[in-house]
Amino acid sequence: VWKKIIQCFKYLKGDMIWKVYSVDNEDQAGASLEFAVPRDIINGFVDNRREYYKFRFQNVFDQWVKQEDIFEKTAKPVIDSVLAGYNGTIFAYGQTGTGKTFTMTGGAEHYSDRGIIPRTLSYLYECTEDRNVHFTTHISYLEIYNEMGFDLLESRNEAYRLDDLQKVTIMEDLDHNIHLKNLSLQLSINEEEALNLLFLGDINRVIAKTPMNQASTRSHCIFTIHIRKREPGCATMRHSKLHLVDLAGSERVSKSGLSGQLLTEAKYINRSLHYLEQVIIALSETDRPHIPYRNSLLTSVLRDSLGGNCMTTMIATIAVDNGNLEESISTCRFSQRVAVINNNPILNEILDPDLLITHLKMEVQCLKEELSLVKEGQRNDRLTVEEIERYLVIFWLHSRPFWHFSHTYIHTYIHTYRHTDIHTYIHTYIHTYIHTMDFLGLCTFIGQGLRSHVQSGIVSLFHFVSHIYIMLMWGQHSS
Numbered sequence: 001v002w003k004k005i006i007q008c009f010k011y012l013k014g015d016m017i018w019k020v021y022s023v024d025n026e027d028q029a030g031a032s033l034e035f036a037v038p039r040d041i042i043n044g045f046v047d048n049r050r051e052y053y054k055f056r057f058q059n060v061f062d063q064w065v066k067q068e069d070i071f072e073k074t075a076k077p078v079i080d081s082v083l084a085g086y087n088g089t090i091f092a093y094g095q096t097g098t099g100k101t102f103t104m105t106g107g108a109e110h111y112s113d114r115g116i117i118p119r120t121l122s123y124l125y126e127c128t129e130d131r132n133v134h135f136t137t138h139i140s141y142l143e144i145y146n147e148m149g150f151d152l153l154e155s156r157n158e159a160y161r162l163d164d165l166q167k168v169t170i171m172e173d174l175d176h177n178i179h180l181k182n183l184s185l186q187l188s189i190n191e192e193e194a195l196n197l198l199f200l201g202d203i204n205r206v207i208a209k210t211p212m213n214q215a216s217t218r219s220h221c222i223f224t225i226h227i228r229k230r231e232p233g234c235a236t237m238r239h240s241k242l243h244l245v246d247l248a249g250s251e252r253v254s255k256s257g258l259s260g261q262l263l264t265e266a267k268y269i270n271r272s273l274h275y276l277e278q279v280i281i282a283l284s285e286t287d288r289p290h291i292p293y294r295n296s297l298l299t300s301v302l303r304d305s306l307g308g309n310c311m312t313t314m315i316a317t318i319a320v321d322n323g324n325l326e327e328s329i330s331t332c333r334f335s336q337r338v339a340v341i342n343n344n345p346i347l348n349e350i351l352d353p354d355l356l357i358t359h360l361k362m363e364v365q366c367l368k369e370e371l372s373l374v375k376e377g378q379r380n381d382r383l384t385v386e387e388i389e390r391y392l393v394i395f396w397l398h399s400r401p402f403w404h405f406s407h408t409y410i411h412t413y414i415h416t417y418r419h420t421d422i423h424t425y426i427h428t429y430i431h432t433y434i435h436t437m438d439f440l441g442l443c444t445f446i447g448q449g450l451r452s453h454v455q456s457g458i459v460s461l462f463h464f465v466s467h468i469y470i471m472l473m474w475g476q477h478s479s
């Protein structure tokens with residue numbers, strides 16, 4: 001068994017960093033991350049004891065991992081299921097400055113530093129190139145800053161102030177579905193258009209210089225790709241959405257020494273992450289009747305991703321230096337809780353609206369025809385031959401039990417009525433049939449025995465008429 005142990009004996013800024021963690025990617029159940037803190041590392045963390053913490057995850061990546069590998073192992077399976085019609089979410093969570101934005105969006109220096117979002121767009125449009133399947137993609141980009149929602153794409157222009165952006169509010173319908181009012185959906189037909197929307201949104205994001213990160217993102221951002229897929233000749237349509245979430249980073253206010261605006265932002269960020277944690281804890285405990293989604297905008301928006309109809313992947317980012325050990329362990333604890341949540345993704349399939357409309361129009365037309373026949377005095381003209389034939393087919397099927405009718409009897413009738421207006425005759429019968437059936441349906445007071453007796457009498461009569469009609473038609477054709 002190949003075991004990859006990361007050796008962390010390394011000098012950083014002149015200080016010795018002890019080996020406090022190890023990664024085992026060949027653990028029996030996925031991968032494990034183990035912290036072994038020696039007693040002499042104090043840093044306000046260990047209390048003169050050696051401590052071990054072991055966490056198991058699907059994958060554990062070290063700081064030298066390539067962006068491509070992260071995409072392949074974490075994002076690609078989710079995108080594949082989104083393309084198949086399921087909802088998906090990938091969200092990055094972690095302490096400030098640990099690489100969430102780098103993982104989700106990427107670095108600007110090298111092309112290979114592209115993060116999950118641009119790689120997702122490339123992969124997605126590559127998959128949707130199949131001309132046989134009709135795909136439509138729309139994009140929305142929501143920012144949650146200080147507990148307020150903003151549309152990062154609404155203006156399709158660069159915003160100079162936060163107030164230039166459209167405010168997004170949350171609404172809940174009677175079925176408890178969440179709707180985001182004022183969040184625009186931008187159609188994007190190819191990768192280039194989608195990337196332009198991503199760049200525009202990233203320019204509009206609130207970013208500030210903090211002691212922990214030179215370009216700290218001060219808000220939670222949710223980049224959503226909405227997909228509609230229709231296969232030719234298929235009566236159904238699939239619609240799914242993929243949320244790509246870059247959460248703002250948590251930070252210890254006392255440790256980072258923030259003040260003013262940065263302090264206010266940090267308080268909002270920490271509070272919303274605290275509510276997120278509460279939701280995760282409630283979801284991981286199976287007997288909890290209430291999940292406190294409504295406590296914050298973030299948990300309300302991510303409600304479906306956290307415990308509903310969605311395939312969700314969480315990427316936790318941690319710092320590997322001793323100074324942030326406590327935060328790293330706390331991030332792992334949180335991730336472990338998220339890992340035990342069971343979501344229930346379902347295929348989002350609906351009847352194609354165009355086909356549904358055609359089908360409903362046909363049904364309305366049939367009902368109109370039926371109504372005009374039933375309504376007295378509405379139809380004075382005679383039934384056409386096609387109409388008679390159509391009704392006779394229905395009666396024929398209804399009267400199946402009476403198919404033993406005597407042929408001799410029918411021949412006598414044909415002989416008698418040969419010179420009468422057979423159309424008028426059948427027309428009258430059909431009206432009588434419909435009225436009587438209708439009347440029987442309405443008269444609830446008629447007992448079942450009598451009802452079936454009358455019904456079978458009428459049906460046999462019409463069966464008889466239909467025989468006459470067919471024999472006559474046959475006689476006309478043969479002569």
Ligand SMILES: Nc1ncnc2c1ncn2[C@@H]1O[C@H](COP(=O)(O)OP(=O)(O)OP(=O)(O)O)[C@@H](O)[C@H]1O
Pocket residue numbers: 063094095096097098099100101102103107213215216217218247248249250317
């Ligand atoms: N794997 C990596 N390789 C190279 N540089 C990285 C990597 N991860 C992060 N960085 C760099 O570390 C810095 C902080 O990363 P980033 O801004 O992504 O952190 P963050 O978790 O999003 O922080 P915040 O929560 O404050 O927004 C950036 O300069 C980024 O380029």
